[in-house]
Amino acid sequence: MEIAIIGLSQSGKTTVFNAVTKGKAEVASFGGRSNKPNIGTAKVPDSRFVQLNKIFKPQKTTPAEIRFIDIPSAPEGLGESNGISGEYLNLLQRSDALALIIRAFQNSSVPHPSGKTNPQGDLETMLYELSFADIEILERRLEKLNTQLKSPKSDMKQLLLNEKSILEQIKSQLENGIHVREQNLTPEQQQSIKNFALLTNKPLMVVININEEQSENTSQTFQEINDLISKPLTKATALAAQLEMELTEMEPEDERAFRESLSLNESGLDQMVRLTYDLLNLITFFTVGEDENRAWPIQTGTVAVNAAGEIHSDIQKGFIRGEVIAFNDLVECNGMTDAKTKGLIRQEGRSYEMKDGDIMHVLFNV
Ligand SMILES: Nc1nc2c(ncn2[C@@H]2O[C@H](COP(=O)(O)OP(=O)(O)OP(=O)(O)O)[C@@H](O)[C@H]2O)c(=O)[nH]1
Ligand SMILES: [Mg+2]
Structure with missing residues (x-):
C-alpha cells in the first residue's frame, strides 16, 4: 500500500511525512526547498501483533507497513494551475491513495505562499x-x-x-x-x-495541519470544508504535524508522558494509519513462526490464495491449502500446541475469504 502526500508548498507535507514515518527528511525553510520525493514506511501499530510476538518470541518481527511518498511541490506544479505532469504525475498515478495536506496552522516565520492561511481556499485549489x-x-x-x-x-x-x-x-x-x-x-x-x-478516482484523505493550541478552531475549519470533504471515498482528520514530528523524536517513555500531559490520545501516526485502513478497506492477517512473525495488510474480501501471494508469488502459485486460526482462539490457547489439540486450526481452501486477525500457515508445492 502506498500513499502519496500532496499539498501546496509550505503546507507541512514533509513534516507530516516525518511524523508518520518517524523519518528525518529535511523540512523546507522558505526559499530553499528540496525537489526530491521522500519515500518512507509507517509501521502499523497493532496490539495484536505485540501479543503474538510475546507468544512466539520469533527472531524477527515485521509489522504491517504502509509506504508514504512525500511529493515536493513541483516548481511548475501543484497549486499553481499549471498542471501536474511528468515524474510527479507518475508517482501520484501509481499510489493507492492520496493524502492531501491542508495548512491551517499560523506561523509568521513561514509565510503562506498566497499570503494568508485559508484552508477552504487551499482545499478548493488542490481539488481543482x-x-x-x-x-x-x-x-x-x-x-x-x-x-x-x-x-x-x-x-x-x-x-x-x-x-x-x-x-x-x-x-x-x-x-x-x-x-x-x-x-x-x-x-x-x-x-x-x-x-x-x-x-x-483514488481514495482521498484530507489532513488538516493545525497548530498545537488550535483545537477550538479545528471544528470550525471542519465545518467550513464540510461540503468539500463529505464525499464518497474521502476522509478527513486534523493533526498538529509540527508537534507530532517533535514527539516522534523523543524517547518512547517521554513521548508517552508528554502525550498524556497534552491529552493527545491518538498519535498522528495512529490517525493516519486508521484512516488509511478505513479508506482502503484494509484488514490484517498474520504469519507466525520461530524465525519471523509478520503482519500483512490486505483488502477486505481477499481470498486465501491471493493473501498467500502477498507473502510470495511462488506460494500463491503452488498454494495447496491454508491452516488458519482466529487471533482470539490462538491467544486463548497461548500457542499452537493447545490450539491443535482443541481442533481450532481450520483447513481452508483457495477461495476462503480472509478475516481480520487471521493467522495463516500456507501449505504449498514448489
Ligand atoms: N507552527 C507550525 N509550523 C509548521 C507546522 N507544520 C509545518 N510547519 C512549518 O512549515 C514549514 C514548511 O513545512 P514543510 O513540512 O517543509 O512543508 P512542505 O509542504 O513539505 O513544503 P514544500 O516541500 O516546500 O512544499 C516548516 O518550517 C515547518 O516547520 C505546524 O503544524 N505548525
Ligand atoms: Mg517538503
Whole structure:
C-alpha cells in the first residue's frame, strides 16, 4: 500500500511525512526547498501483533507497513494551475491513495505562499488541480481515439466509439468539479478508465495541519470544508504535524508522558494509519513462526490464495491449502500446541475469504 502526500508548498507535507514515518527528511525553510520525493514506511501499530510476538518470541518481527511518498511541490506544479505532469504525475498515478495536506496552522516565520492561511481556499485549489490533471489525461486519450476513428478497422469501431462516449461523459463531469470517485460509475465505465489511474478516482484523505493550541478552531475549519470533504471515498482528520514530528523524536517513555500531559490520545501516526485502513478497506492477517512473525495488510474480501501471494508469488502459485486460526482462539490457547489439540486450526481452501486477525500457515508445492 502506498500513499502519496500532496499539498501546496509550505503546507507541512514533509513534516507530516516525518511524523508518520518517524523519518528525518529535511523540512523546507522558505526559499530553499528540496525537489526530491521522500519515500518512507509507517509501521502499523497493532496490539495484536505485540501479543503474538510475546507468544512466539520469533527472531524477527515485521509489522504491517504502509509506504508514504512525500511529493515536493513541483516548481511548475501543484497549486499553481499549471498542471501536474511528468515524474510527479507518475508517482501520484501509481499510489493507492492520496493524502492531501491542508495548512491551517499560523506561523509568521513561514509565510503562506498566497499570503494568508485559508484552508477552504487551499482545499478548493488542490481539488481543482487534481481534476485538471485528470482532464488532461483524458484529453490525450480522446485525441488518440479520434485519430484511430478516422480509419477504424470495422470490428474496432464500436469499441472505440463506446470508449469515447464514456471518456467524454467522465471528462464533462470533471469539468463541473465532480471528481471521478463521486461519479457513481458502473463497473463497465470503471473498466474503461482503469489503465489511466486517474487521480480523482483514488481514495482521498484530507489532513488538516493545525497548530498545537488550535483545537477550538479545528471544528470550525471542519465545518467550513464540510461540503468539500463529505464525499464518497474521502476522509478527513486534523493533526498538529509540527508537534507530532517533535514527539516522534523523543524517547518512547517521554513521548508517552508528554502525550498524556497534552491529552493527545491518538498519535498522528495512529490517525493516519486508521484512516488509511478505513479508506482502503484494509484488514490484517498474520504469519507466525520461530524465525519471523509478520503482519500483512490486505483488502477486505481477499481470498486465501491471493493473501498467500502477498507473502510470495511462488506460494500463491503452488498454494495447496491454508491452516488458519482466529487471533482470539490462538491467544486463548497461548500457542499452537493447545490450539491443535482443541481442533481450532481450520483447513481452508483457495477461495476462503480472509478475516481480520487471521493467522495463516500456507501449505504449498514448489
Ligand atoms: N507552527 C507550525 N509550523 C509548521 C507546522 N507544520 C509545518 N510547519 C512549518 O512549515 C514549514 C514548511 O513545512 P514543510 O513540512 O517543509 O512543508 P512542505 O509542504 O513539505 O513544503 P514544500 O516541500 O516546500 O512544499 C516548516 O518550517 C515547518 O516547520 C505546524 O503544524 N505548525
Ligand atoms: Mg517538503
